[in-house]
Amino acid sequence: MTTDAPPYTHLADRASYTAAIQTVRDAAAAYYADGTSPIDDATYDDLVRGIAQYEAAHPDEVDADSPIDKVAAGAATGDVPHTVPMLSLDNVFSPDDLASWAAGLERRLGRPVTAWSVEPKFDGLAISARYRDGRLAQLVTRGNGTAGEDVSHAIGTIDGLPATLAEPVTIEVRGEVMMTTAQFDDACAKRLAHEGAAFANARSAAAGTLRAQDRPYTCQLTFFCYGALPLPPHDSGDTAQHLRTLPHSDLMAMVAKLGVQTAAATPVPGIVATTVAAIQERISEIAAARAELPFGIDGIVIRADLAADQAEAGFSSRAPRWATAYKLPAAEVIGKLVAVQWAVGRTGIIAPRGVLEPVVLDGSTITYATLHNAAFIAGRDFRLGDPVTVKKAGDVIPRIEAPVVHLRTGDETAIAIPDVCPNCGQSIDKSQERWRCVQGRKCYALASIVYAAGRDQLDIEGLAKSRIEQMLDAGIIADFGDLFTLTYEQIISLDRMGESSTTKLLAAIETAKSQPLSRVFCALGVRGTGRSMSRRIARHFGTMDNILDADTDAIRTVDGMGTEKATLMVSELRELLPLIDKLKAAGVNMTEPGVAGAGGSDDDVTAAELPLNGMSVVVTGAMTGALDALSRNEMNELIERAGGKASSSVSAKTSLLVAGEKAGSKRAKAETLGVKIIGPDDFADMIAAFL
Numbered sequence: 001m002t003t004d005a006p007p008y009t010h011l012a013d014r015a016s017y018t019a020a021i022q023t024v025r026d027a028a029a030a031y032y033a034d035g036t037s038p039i040d041d042a043t044y045d046d047l048v049r050g051i052a053q054y055e056a057a058h059p060d061e062v063d064a065d066s067p068i069d070k071v072a073a074g075a076a077t078g079d080v081p082h083t084v085p086m087l088s089l090d091n092v093f094s095p096d097d098l099a100s101w102a103a104g105l106e107r108r109l110g111r112p113v114t115a116w117s118v119e120p121k122f123d124g125l126a127i128s129a130r131y132r133d134g135r136l137a138q139l140v141t142r143g144n145g146t147a148g149e150d151v152s153h154a155i156g157t158i159d160g161l162p163a164t165l166a167e168p169v170t171i172e173v174r175g176e177v178m179m180t181t182a183q184f185d186d187a188c189a190k191r192l193a194h195e196g197a198a199f200a201n202a203r204s205a206a207a208g209t210l211r212a213q214d215r216p217y218t219c220q221l222t223f224f225c226y227g228a229l230p231l232p233p234h235d236s237g238d239t240a241q242h243l244r245t246l247p248h249s250d251l252m253a254m255v256a257k258l259g260v261q262t263a264a265a266t267p268v269p270g271i272v273a274t275t276v277a278a279i280q281e282r283i284s285e286i287a288a289a290r291a292e293l294p295f296g297i298d299g300i301v302i303r304a305d306l307a308a309d310q311a312e313a314g315f316s317s318r319a320p321r322w323a324t325a326y327k328l329p330a331a332e333v334i335g336k337l338v339a340v341q342w343a344v345g346r347t348g349i350i351a352p353r354g355v356l357e358p359v360v361l362d363g364s365t366i367t368y369a370t371l372h373n374a375a376f377i378a379g380r381d382f383r384l385g386d387p388v389t390v391k392k393a394g395d396v397i398p399r400i401e402a403p404v405v406h407l408r409t410g411d412e413t414a415i416a417i418p419d420v421c422p423n424c425g426q427s428i429d430k431s432q433e434r435w436r437c438v439q440g441r442k443c444y445a446l447a448s449i450v451y452a453a454g455r456d457q458l459d460i461e462g463l464a465k466s467r468i469e470q471m472l473d474a475g476i477i478a479d480f481g482d483l484f485t486l487t488y489e490q491i492i493s494l495d496r497m498g499e500s501s502t503t504k505l506l507a508a509i510e511t512a513k514s515q516p517l518s519r520v521f522c523a524l525g526v527r528g529t530g531r532s533m534s535r536r537i538a539r540h541f542g543t544m545d546n547i548l549d550a551d552t553d554a555i556r557t558v559d560g561m562g563t564e565k566a567t568l569m570v571s572e573l574r575e576l577l578p579l580i581d582k583l584k585a586a587g588v589n590m591t592e593p594g595v596a597g598a599g600g601s602d603d604d605v606t607a608a609e610l611p612l613n614g615m616s617v618v619v620t621g622a623m624t625g626a627l628d629a630l631s632r633n634e635m636n637e638l639i640e641r642a643g644g645k646a647s648s649s650v651s652a653k654t655s656l657l658v659a660g661e662k663a664g665s666k667r668a669k670a671e672t673l674g675v676k677i678i679g680p681d682d683f684a685d686m687i688a689a690f691l
């Protein structure tokens with residue numbers, strides 16, 4: 001989460017100030033019209049902040065066209081007047097910002113705010129929906145805040161905004177129109193079929209779709225309500241009185257009862273908080289859920305819940321004073337696709353990876369991002385040289401979302417799709433969306449042996465990639481099972497191999513034989529079973545034989561295993577049997593220490609006696625002391641052996657944070673959530689028996 005002041009574009013003189021205003025107005029005009037802005041949100045926001053900085057330093061030079069203090073940067077229009085202005089929101093960027101904003105509001109009111117409502121900030125376009133006697137009569141965009149455009153033609157295409165309400169009330173509801181991920185996929189396919197181009201992202205797809213009138217195809221939209229007010233001429237009477245006086249949280253419940261969709265229908269429903277710490281906790285929870293949501297959010301909206309507090313705080317020309325948006329870091333950036341690499345994974349999967357001109361997103365530089373598969377490239381019609389939207393979702397590798405078609409120069413070229421395996425030249429199995437070399441894992445023997453020998457798997461010291469290549473070329477190994485039967489003579493016969501290095505390597509291979517089952521299993525490279533899944537499998541089954549005896553149903557009971565993955569695992573293990581037999585015959589360990597029935601040394605320890613039993617533990621920062629040499633994977637193994645669950649992100653469910661030197665945002669988050677924090681030394685003491 002961002003804690004620093006956000007960046008801004010430094011405008012050195014009046015000419016660059018004027019130019020920046022023009023850029024911002026043009027971008028905003030396109031953004032609020034059909035979503036075809038030439039710049040991404042981060043670039044836009046930096047420019048706007050640059051303009052604000054310049055105006056603060058040169059108050060007498062402020063241009064009448066300045067976007068500051070104007071809804072939609074003053075670039076949107078409309079001819080349907082709003083009953084009450086539709087404003088924007090001010091922003092905060094850090095817990096400190098939030099605390100001072102809340103304190104400022106309470107100072108203005110001269111008393112504490114009774115209750116705060118906290119809900120996700122939906123990333124779409126604001127709309128006003130007018131219901132008369134329970135029927136949806138008119139849709140109006142936000143426009144310049146005072147008047148918007150009539151987009152009633154979209155009635156009937158917006159999920160969450162029913163044509164009739166549960167009661168025949170006259171009411172105006174306000175909220176965000178957007179596309180869910182599934183609606184966006186569908187819209188891209190339809191637009192490609194009809195116009196030969198995909199949409200750049202869900203927001204611009206929603207903007208374009210809302211205003212489009214003569215399309216030969218229909219794209220579905222989604223609405224989430226965040227406001228409701230009386231609609232003239234019905235602005236007296238009980239309903240109107242209710243709408244004016246109910247707290248926001250009750251208003252939302254009322255609207256939901258009428259059949260209009262609100263945040264309550266999402267995995268991140270709105271809540272009421274009474275302290276800033278509670279607001280902050282909810283912000284953390286929503287931020288943590290962001291990557292998994294089936295729609296985009298760009299922040300969290302915090303508002304005074306009570307109508308009386310709102311009325312007393314009032315509005316500025318651009319935004320209410322009783323609400324603010326806690327902005328989350330931008331999740332999307334526009335980059336340039338300069339090449340596509342077709343890499344063969346250790347399991348033979350041939351997957352396209354986009355190479356980008358380096359772009360910075362949420363503080364990290366991105367050069368590679370996944371393009372999923374060949375069908376995705378064709379389905380969105382990507383070309384080389386395309387400007388593309390690049391998205392980051394949590395810790396997973398960034399993905400390229402769509403070409404930004406309106407920014408194409410015409411110099412883009414087709415992406416070459418391989419006919420044969422780029423690694424071995426054999427044919428490609430294209431029967432599934434994810435292509436595979438017909439040679440499967442054999443195709444990438446080298447990569448797979450490098451993987452198996454790696455630090456988080458068998459950890460064979462001194463076995464470099466070049467050495468493995470040499471062994472493969474010499475024909476003394478074909479898979480990593482062969483490593484365990486290598487003789488002294490075979491190894492020393494290799495180039496640049498001396499007596500002592502041969503002895504050392506043989507010893508390292510011997511040591512690797514006693515790695516726990518979790519690592520041996522992980523080394524097999526079964527699809528869908530990385531380090532943590534391998535640990536779960538090993539702990540669940542205890543022995544390799546138990547794993548091999550398990551059918552799909554049994555495997556499915558492992559935490560995080562779906563049916564598809566389990567089925568795949570069973571079939572892959574069948575293929576891997578010869579290799580597993582080879583490992584067994586060579587004396588490689590096939591049990592997980594500490595698991596009952598696995599024949600490990602500490603069989604008699606029951607789960608309840610383990611020091612971390614039932615605890616969710618997160619590690620952050622640099623480990624020191626007894627834990628100094630451990631990789632993050634080794635730390636996670638340790639936690640799980642001691643009965644805990646290793647997790648990579650701090651949430652309300654975290655039981656313990658082990659914070660080493662230079663612990664940053666995770667520590668801050670644990671502090672706000674009140675999660676117990678201990679240092680590496682104390683943690684080492686806690687789990688000393690397992691070190």
Ligand SMILES: NC(=O)c1ccc[n+]([C@@H]2O[C@H](COP(=O)([O-])OP(=O)(O)OC[C@H]3O[C@@H](n4cnc5c(N)ncnc54)[C@H](O)[C@@H]3O)[C@@H](O)[C@H]2O)c1
Nearest residue numbers: 027028031037039040041044088089120121122126226301
């Ligand atoms: N890329 C571009 O060219 C470009 C141009 C213009 C604006 N933008 C982006 O849009 C932002 C500014 O847009 P804005 O003025 O529409 O304001 P905003 O998006 O910062 O916030 C105000 C809006 O949030 C919406 N909202 C979503 N969920 C809400 C909730 N639960 N409660 C209340 N409101 C909610 C409402 O529509 C409201 O009008 C900029 O920060 C920028 O990132 C980008």
Ligand SMILES: [Zn+2]
Nearest residue numbers: 421424437443
């Ligand atoms: Zn191949």
